[in-house]
Amino acid sequence: MSEWKIRFGTAGTSDSFTAMGYKNSLDIPAYTEKMGLDAFEYQCGHGVRLGLDKARQMADDAAARGILFSVHAPYYISASSLDEEKRLNSVNYLLQSAALCRALGGRRVIFHSGSCGRQAGKLPWKKRWTP
Numbered sequence: 001m002s003e004w005k006i007r008f009g010t011a012g013t014s015d016s017f018t019a020m021g022y023k024n025s026l027d028i029p030a031y032t033e034k035m036g037l038d039a040f041e042y043q044c045g046h047g048v049r050l051g052l053d054k055a056r057q058m059a060d061d062a063a064a065r066g067i068l069f070s071v072h073a074p075y076y077i078s079a080s081s082l083d084e085e086k087r088l089n090s091v092n093y094l095l096q097s098a099a100l101c102r103a104l105g106g107r108r109v110i111f112h113s114g115s116c117g118r119q120a121g122k123l124p125w126k127k128r129w130t131p
């Protein structure tokens with residue numbers, strides 16, 4: 001029988017973060033531990049703006065506290081946009097998110113793929129990216 005490995009954490013911080021005296025991203029592992037949680041979803045909904053060096057520092061601190069990061073990729077990802085540039089940019093946003101997640105020591109990136117909308121039956125993303 002396999003062992004359940006369920007983690008609980010928040011997606012981003014709330015007002016309690018500053019109310020508890022924490023100031024920046026480096027404080028997230030301490031904040032998460034203080035809340036009695038063991039996971040944290042780092043929010044990049046408006047862009048991947050956290051530096052990788054800072055992320056590595058956070059990963060070390062989080063690991064020491066038994067906390068695991070995940071990353072929420074930008075909201076403007078659209079894997080099925082009719083605009084090729086938007087699709088190509090979406091790949092970059094995902095890669096940036098994956099690089100950040102790796103630096104944070106995480107293993108999961110959460111993203112909203114976008115819908116096919118009017119393009120029933122067409123899969124431009126697959127067409128473009130399947131070798």
Ligand SMILES: [Zn+2]
Pocket residue numbers: 072110111112
């Ligand atoms: Zn989401």
